[in-house]
Amino acid sequence: MTQNSLIAAAASLQRLEGVAGVVLFKGRNTVHKQMPFSDGRAMDLQETISQMVDGYRQVRRKMRQIYLEFDGGTLLVIIQEDSVLVLLLTARADSDLVASAATVLMTDHATLLAQLSRDTTATPAKTSDGIEELVVTSPVRIQEMNEKAEPVVNNWGQVRKVIEGILGKVMGRAQVSNLMDRTMEEGQIGDPYRLNATQVRKLAVSVIDHIPNTSKRRQLLTELESQLEEMNL
């Protein structure tokens, strides 16, 4: 993986519904920054989050994630070693989906992130053949790279909402959530957002399969099939 693929992956997070801005940085090295306000304000934001994360680091706390819901929007901060990924979310975002996608990004690029400098004056990255890598910062180029990039996550977030809607007719929301967690534990599924389409469908069916009443279960499965078809799953 190269720094270009990291930038493209970070930029592609903004394609998830409700993600208004993304900043990825390590120390003073800003790897990617796209916020819906001025660079100066984005720098202030980065500086404050950096101070906050450094405070935790000084007391040797291994932070994973900070979720801050304000009256006008939400900041989601994903931390991995010295690297920090900040996402500005609107009320339309599925926070768990975004957090999962962002964590996957950080994990997939862990080696590359570990090699990045913490300073602003980072030397150009070199590939294994010794050729300097071109780091692309143009929004147009990033957009082109996004279009070519593979999707980072599947549509489990949408499928989960479908299941919640269907099961919500026969049980409470907390029960639905517990049932989904239990089904994933039984299936040893660590991260549902990394499943392929067939596996997502199988997971959805196995959640509904827990309904003990046979006729009710059949009815709910029919409804699920119909909604999954509408989603082309």
Place this chain on the structure above:
Amino acid sequence: MIKLDTTSGREAISGGEPDSAQRFASEVKYVSYYAQKLADTLGMRQLMLGIVEDREGQTAFRASSTGWHGAVSSNRRSLWQVRETLQRS
């Protein structure tokens, strides 16, 4: 459920085990200090809800009319689940 009352100019903490309550209070004060700076930068007014997660677990808190209430947990739950729990309490 742990409550951190910040009215009348003094802090009063209630509920939970002493260790958890102490950790809750420290976390809320630390996060809300930086959250206010972030809110000013973002043009927003105040923090409504926070969920902080490290390798040991989660600390979650929500603003109330008298201060903050929430919990410290060693389990890792989804953001949606934590928000639901805080909003019900």
